[in-house]
Amino acid sequence: MKNKIGVYICHCGGNISDYVDVEKVRDAVKDIEGVEISVDTMFACADSSQKQIFNDIKEKQLDGLVVASCSPKLHYPTFSAVAERAGLNKYNYVHANIREQVSWAHSDNKLGATEKAIQAVKAAIAGVKESISLEPIKIKSQKIVAVIGAGVAGMRAAKELADLGVKVYLIEREYFVGGRVAQLDYLCRVQETGKELVTRMYEAIHKHENITLFTGAEIIEKGGSIGNFKIKLKITPRYIKKDCNEDELKKAIEVCPVEVDDDFNFNITKRKAIYKNYPSEYPQKPAIDIKNCTRCGECEKVCSSIDFNQKEEILDLTVGSILTATGFDPYRPKENEFGWGLDNVVTLPQFRRIINMCDDKLIYNGKEIKEIAYIYCVGSRQVDGENKYCSRYCCTATLYTSILTHKKYKNIHAYHFNRGIRTYGKQEVIYDEVSQLGDIFLQSYEYDPATVEKQGDKTIVKVKDILTNNTEIEVEADLVVLVTGMEPRKDNSIGDVLKIPKGRDRFYNEIHMKLRPVETVIDGITIAGACQGPKNILESVNSALSAATKSYSIVNTGELALEPIIASVNEDTCTWCGLCADACPYDAIELINKNGKDIAEINKSVCKGCGMCLPVCESDSIEMSGFTNNIIENMISAYADI
């Protein structure tokens, strides 16, 4: 039984102490038998606090440690490391979560929160008293990472992992790689188009022996856990033969009679059921969109490369870690939102495709465009809607789009109806450049935004401009461009398959926004790019490299040190009934005969520490380290003692 326990209670700035009376918690536990010291600290995770815990363990020869702070998902590793550095076995440290499970959960009830925090710390002390020292168990980990999504984030992460010697399955749901960047022509601040960037990355991936690219592929099931995830991959065929004839395929596209809205061009054009989005797209083979194909047979008449016998495939793969980079969807405006539905109102992504398609004259719906009104923050920073966040990329992308139009076409006039321009960091130079070009900036508050209306055949955008003392200004626009923000993908079913938590903004959530920005609470699953929240390419790639490093650290040695939380049998009381062996999902329990007596034996390297054998044992002869009767029942008594 531990009797020199150190207890550290964190204020977390004010995250805990704004709702929990931390000093009261400290004093309530300081006289409990076995507690050597009880202290409160502004930030338990700060270097100075870690040093204090370290010194106390050494100088006061503490034999148990309780830290009461945020979720153990965040800082359990931090304080176990402090304990180990100071020579205290980390299994003699118990964590009390008094932030997520107390101060935040009960920020409406300070007295209740304080009482609950006291009980939580008491229970942790009760648990640590009965704790015993343990050594980690090693398991083999697959040196393979599944990267989901071959956008800029996924491709960059795949390349990095592969260069580090890890095998990568790069899984893309579409038939072509590149994600949203493939839809962009010129990118701001680099002398390269989106397509060129994608081509460069595809070539690096294609020739890398460590990367296997799957297109038309989706994960439909996930089992297992960190080190050994079992995934089921569904691959939809392209219905095109491996060795194909390019000229014939071109003809096949020409003769296909089916026309559907073209997603790639954000539905401003049509495409065929057999298609390729642009000539240099990768992989270079077209694909047949089987949902829309009528099987009329016209393509087969002119092309010998079509093969409708190809079947959907299901592959079972095992990987050590999963890196999720499934990106975003542009916001789709609601009917009538800033004139959406009028024939000369488009979104920024659509406008970029229009610019891409118009060479020397900017023409939309048969009309030449000269006067352009950009309306900012559509679907971002919403007052009424759910999207409270700023989409980050859009101010810069819009200003850069304006530069592109001035360079490509003559006599363009642009009006920017904004709510304050956010060209943060180095992107500010673009704002400066656009201002020099003579574009006009009109600004409004969020509760009084610009309006778009038709007056006869004219389209009028009006605003009360706060830069000119609320003067009402009207602009007649040939084209209104709604600067739409980023949203989580409409089909985010992969998040449900992998069980990745989402935040209030509905994007995938990291463990900690600042300290653990690419890990999720599901051990072994990392997130990168715009699936986590709005990001430009630089930010997407930054997070991709960070997630790649994290996933690498899980798989790189081919071995993982797992918690030594395993079951053990009391040989004196066990009389072998076999129920434990039946309950064990891993066949880790066997019958042995010891000194003439039949008893159960646990195979330590196979036991995963689930505890399923515990409740079925009628003689209560099985215990699990860390979760013994003593520990759990002492915690229950401590909680109950109010």
Added chain:
Amino acid sequence: MSSSGKDMPKILVFSTEKISDPAIDMAGLLKLHYPPRVYIISLPCSSAVKPRWILKAFSEGFDGVFIAADGTDCPYGESCTDKTGAIIKQTQDMLKEKGIEPAKLRMAAICSICSEAFVKQMKNFTEYLVNQKTN
């Protein structure tokens, strides 16, 4: 000033480290409030709960015990739901013998993103236990 609700029922929750803990944490993060007299003990898997722990909780004065079960998400396998269900059934029978209302032991699957479901369960269970106390 808010009260700590000393007369409110006490609930012991057996949660699981990988599945329901994240949901309970996220409930806090999203400031989805629930009654504070809900105390949590985390286990690797919900089918590891021993009936004697549940009985201990009642004998120590807890008004209700809630098992936040892994359900089909259990990282240790599909049999978890059935196994946890069997433990609950067995323990409810034991409670009945002791004259404790079996409905004071509840179980529901709480996945890693089921924060709202958890909060709803805690509110409903507290309400049920309050009614039991007053009736």
